[in-house]
Amino acid sequence: MVELALVLPVALLLIAAVLLVAEVGVARLALEHGAAEAARAGALTNDDALVRATAAAAVAPLDSARVAVTIEPAQNAPPRSSAPRGSLVRVELRYVVPLPLGFAGLPRLIVLGKAARRIEWSP
Amino acid sequence: MVTLSDERGQALVIVVLLLGIAAASVVGLRAAQDRIVAAAREQRAGEAAVEAAAASLADAYVAQVAAAGTRAPESPRSTPDLLPRLVADPRVIQAARMAADDVARANDARPTDSLEATCSERRVEARLTLRGYPHRAAFAAPECSRR
Numbered sequence: 001m002v003e004l005a006l007v008l009p010v011a012l013l014l015i016a017a018v019l020l021v022a023e024v025g026v027a028r029l030a031l032e033h034g035a036a037e038a039a040r041a042g043a044l045t046n047d048d049a050l051v052r053a054t055a056a057a058a059v060a061p062l063d064s065a066r067v068a069v070t071i072e073p074a075q076n077a078p079p080r081s082s083a084p085r086g087s088l089v090r091v092e093l094r095y096v097v098p099l100p101l102g103f104a105g106l107p108r109l110i111v112l113g114k115a116a117r118r119i120e121w122s123p
Numbered sequence: 124m125v126t127l128s129d130e131r132g133q134a135l136v137i138v139v140l141l142l143g144i145a146a147a148s149v150v151g152l153r154a155a156q157d158r159i160v161a162a163a164r165e166q167r168a169g170e171a172a173v174e175a176a177a178a179s180l181a182d183a184y185v186a187q188v189a190a191a192g193t194r195a196p197e198s199p200r201s202t203p204d205l206l207p208r209l210v211a212d213p214r215v216i217q218a219a220r221m222a223a224d225d226v227a228r229a230n231d232a233r234p235t236d237s238l239e240a241t242c243s244e245r246r247v248e249a250r251l252t253l254r255g256y257p258h259r260a261a262f263a264a265p266e267c268s269r270r
Binding site: 003004007010011014015017018021022024025028029032033036039040043085086088090114115116117118120 | 134139142160163164167170174229
């Protein structure tokens, strides 16, 4: 009984770690997929809203409200504002994994997904 | 030795064993994840790279058609052998490969292993391999049906 009381917190922590690693794995794959799809949308259209909507749809099963999308270059920045065909559009997705003990001051766990595509559209 | 042979000692051995299994699971899961994510990223990088190569070929095609139109304004369409010559031109293939490599690098992947372009079955097709995985992209080109 004494051993169990001593080891139980460590065992629970390890079980939580297994679950967390699995959750991070799901998030990494979802973000890779979401970033690739969003970059593809960015390669075909000059519409940041569509790129963000594509990312939000493609990151399932993650909560898209927790996914931050960065698009480079932005819609109104060169070369996208002039003659972009042949240049690259990059999309980065950032997701903060909700930690079970996050309220206790644990550091935030951030997962990234990024992708780049050659821009295909012409003005 | 006494502690390992009574009930309390056996419980300790089992708990330590379970902790070892849990720790190995965390490490194994993480390693498997790294491989799966890397494979997915390579796959996506290959798709993006081959599309960039095909787009580069299409750009070269459009440029040559435009150049032909400038030379002969009365018939700006391409000549039948324009596309077969285009996909056999080492400079065009080199430009397509550079476009593919740029995209592959931007996706944290290695440069392409090989790239080739074909003109057949009414389309121009770019084929490349990235870390052994084949990728294809094509665009419609009715001129290619003549060969």
